[in-house]
Amino acid sequence: MSEQRQVAITNLSKTYHNQGCDVPALENICLSVMRHEILSVVGSSGCGKSTLLRIISGLDTEYTGMVTIEGKKVAGAGRDRGIVFQEPRLLPWLTVQKNIEFALQKGNREERERIIADHLALVGLTGFEKAYPGQLSGGMAQRVAIARALVNRPRILLLDEPFGALDALTRLKLQKEFFRIWEQERTTIVMVTHDIEEAVYLGDRVIVMSDRPGTIKKEFFIDLPKPRDRSNRVFLRLKGEIYREFHNDLG
Ligand SMILES: Nc1ncnc2c1ncn2[C@@H]1O[C@H](COP(=O)(O)OP(=O)(O)OP(=O)(O)O)[C@@H](O)[C@H]1O
Numbered sequence: 001m002s003e004q005r006q007v008a009i010t011n012l013s014k015t016y017h018n019q020g021c022d023v024p025a026l027e028n029i030c031l032s033v034m035r036h037e038i039l040s041v042v043g044s045s046g047c048g049k050s051t052l053l054r055i056i057s058g059l060d061t062e063y064t065g066m067v068t069i070e071g072k073k074v075a076g077a078g079r080d081r082g083i084v085f086q087e088p089r090l091l092p093w094l095t096v097q098k099n100i101e102f103a104l105q106k107g108n109r110e111e112r113e114r115i116i117a118d119h120l121a122l123v124g125l126t127g128f129e130k131a132y133p134g135q136l137s138g139g140m141a142q143r144v145a146i147a148r149a150l151v152n153r154p155r156i157l158l159l160d161e162p163f164g165a166l167d168a169l170t171r172l173k174l175q176k177e178f179f180r181i182w183e184q185e186r187t188t189i190v191m192v193t194h195d196i197e198e199a200v201y202l203g204d205r206v207i208v209m210s211d212r213p214g215t216i217k218k219e220f221f222i223d224l225p226k227p228r229d230r231s232n233r234v235f236l237r238l239k240g241e242i243y244r245e246f247h248n249d250l251g
């Protein structure tokens with residue numbers, strides 16, 4: 001196996017069993033994620049994107065096929081992987097600071113405070129340390145979840161629609177910030193998004209999934225220098241091609 005293949009998924013299928021009914025969610029997924037790569041995953045609602053992320057994260061181990069990270073079979077969640085769920089999932093009884101600290105397992109008090117302050121600044125939430133999740137907007141809560149996923153400097157970051165709840169401007173700002181973080185750390189990222197422009201802006205590769213049960217329909221390599229110019233001709237062409245693949249029934 002190549003050194004560069006950090007995540008290797010072979011013949012992955014997943015069926016949910018719901019009140020006596022089988023719900024096939026993923027079918028025969030074969031996929032590798034390279035070290036330092038940003039892989040964008042697009043596909044329509046219900047096609048299995050969150051299921052795929054949960055399986056890579058180790059939170060779901062009920063599947064057939066093989067999923068390995070750095071050559072080892074995924075047996076459960078680990079701190080080498082950070083995940084941002086579709087919804088923020090903060091603990092409502094803890095402040096913003098404590099929610100992040102809860103995830104942060106290293107350093108003395110001073111170091112922890114500095115790490116938390118740095119990450120809150122990164123997501124534009126300096127001053128909200130003592131706020132409770134119930135006092136935040138949806139977008140602010142999601143930014144706390146992003147900060148929480150980053151504090152342990154994971155080797156793989158799994159993002160499920162991380163910017164979905166944000167207004168357009170904050171979304172563009174965070175996409176840029178994300179690129180900056182990636183440039184510093186070169187963290188491998190698997191990012192699910194509904195936003196094709198976001199997929200092309202950040203991704204080295206974009207995979208388009210079919211409707212449920214999710215299979216990989218097509219992959220696009222985005223061989224453009226970063227940070228990317230959204231008005232670049234090739235950028236716009238790729239965006240159009242992916243859009244057509246995504247909505248090919250619309251012609
Ligand atoms: N716990 C569950 N029990 C039964 N079926 C489930 C469960 N979770 C997901 N499913 C089904 O599996 C399919 C894939 O779900 P998943 O959440 O992975 O989709 P998704 O691509 O993330 O959708 P969205 O874009 O809306 O978030 C869906 O059809 C869903 O109904």
Ligand SMILES: [Mg+2]
Nearest residue numbers: 049050086160
């Ligand atoms: Mg989902």
